[in-house]
Amino acid sequence: MKVAFFSTKPYDKTYFNAHNQTQNIVYFETRLNENTCNLTSGFDVVCVFVNDHINRQVIKLLHQHGIKLIALRCAGFNNVDLEAADEYGIKVSRVPAYSPEAVAEHALALILTLNRKTHKAYNRVKECNFSLTNLVGFNVHNKTIGVIGTGKIGQAFCKIMKALGCDVLAYDPYPNQALENSGVNYVELDHLFRRSDIISLHCPLTEQTKHIINENSLKELKPNCMLINTSRGALIDTEAVIKGLKEKQVGYLGIDVYEQEEKLFFEDLSEHIIDDDLILRLIGFPNVLITSHQAFLTEEALNEISKSVLSDISQFEENQELINPVEI
Known part of the structure; x- marks a missing residue:
């Protein structure tokens, strides 16, 4: 699947590239919001982090661009409008226990x-x-x-x-x-x-x-x-x-x-x-x-985050149940 990866930092590329074998990931340093949704055109999945804004308007635009899965690479999901995602038929996954x-x-x-x-x-x-x-x-x-x-x-x-x-x-x-x-x-x-x-x-x-x-x-x-x-x-x-x-x-x-x-x-x-x-x-x-939101930043956690996110994307690609779904 083609994955638009937002809020990218160097360590994201290092660990996701190390574990990725099948997905086509395109990395964007910018955050996902109403002004950057145009970047998701032609993709199947967006991978986002804690400061990406996935509100109702963003989800509507994601739906219009054909996005089928929002893959959070964090445990929290308060930045996603889950009701809107459900309404537009977009699945949401997260990483509940990376480390x-x-x-x-x-x-x-x-x-x-x-x-x-x-x-x-x-x-x-x-x-x-x-x-x-x-x-x-x-x-x-x-x-x-x-x-x-x-x-x-x-x-x-x-x-x-x-x-x-x-x-x-x-x-x-x-x-x-x-x-x-x-x-x-x-x-x-x-x-x-x-x-x-x-x-x-x-x-x-x-x-x-x-x-x-x-x-x-x-x-x-x-x-x-x-x-x-x-x-x-x-x-x-x-x-x-x-x-x-x-x-x-x-x-x-x-x-x-x-x-x-x-x-x-x-x-x-x-x-x-x-x-x-x-x-x-x-x-x-x-x-x-x-400290600036670095509590998660260990080798073990980054390995688990990348493996978990990629596993859920693979499950979704194969029409299998998500491992770590987020539901209303």
Whole structure:
């Protein structure tokens, strides 16, 4: 099948080319939206990522161009209008579990970097400054960790934190019995907010979870609490968390995702004037650490993503059931 591959980065080509044997892939660096839909003419499949906009108008245009499958190379699908896709008869697939450990380990990296200030120590030593002043951290061992969302990534994160000797609290509408058996305690959300020293978000973005961290929930946090988000940017109300940082309701913030990331992340903007005042404000806090949506970026994850996407395209080509369909 002929596949239009959008939002292409060098690592995408490396791993998809390594695993592709039968598909005709054409790579586009641009994102898929209303203005770039003309590029899909003559293709059968589009392969898209988190910041491609597949709304109703885009899906209508995809249908007109003969697109039969939208293959997401990510777990989340909040950027796709599923009702419109169903209406126009376009199938949607995703990669639900490319490497839960990759994202879970990145969440741990944010925690340890924020806590032990290794990024600041690195910069100091590069300038031959070997002072330890203002580098005091805390032991993660014996701390209470709150995990919101215990899907595959949340489960992997819980296991890591239990191995570090932490007391793990979890919130999820669908508790996992295996986690409970391992000593993870499911609690109500307000209890998790009040008890946790560190809170890590691992839930999908839905109408119910959007801004789950907001002005009201921030007021419930334990003093000096650390917030970590490696899931979706809009789980956090950015303006509210900035206020929380200023008022010291939030002790630390580590994010790999950002509510307005689509105009920033994955691009080199070092020579540009950034007009997003919120991200600039966040960057200015000494207790905030931001990475640009790289939690998934491991060799293992990229291998699994490429193999999973190509398998679903092959299944579709052979009129077989999709391995990882997304349905309404």
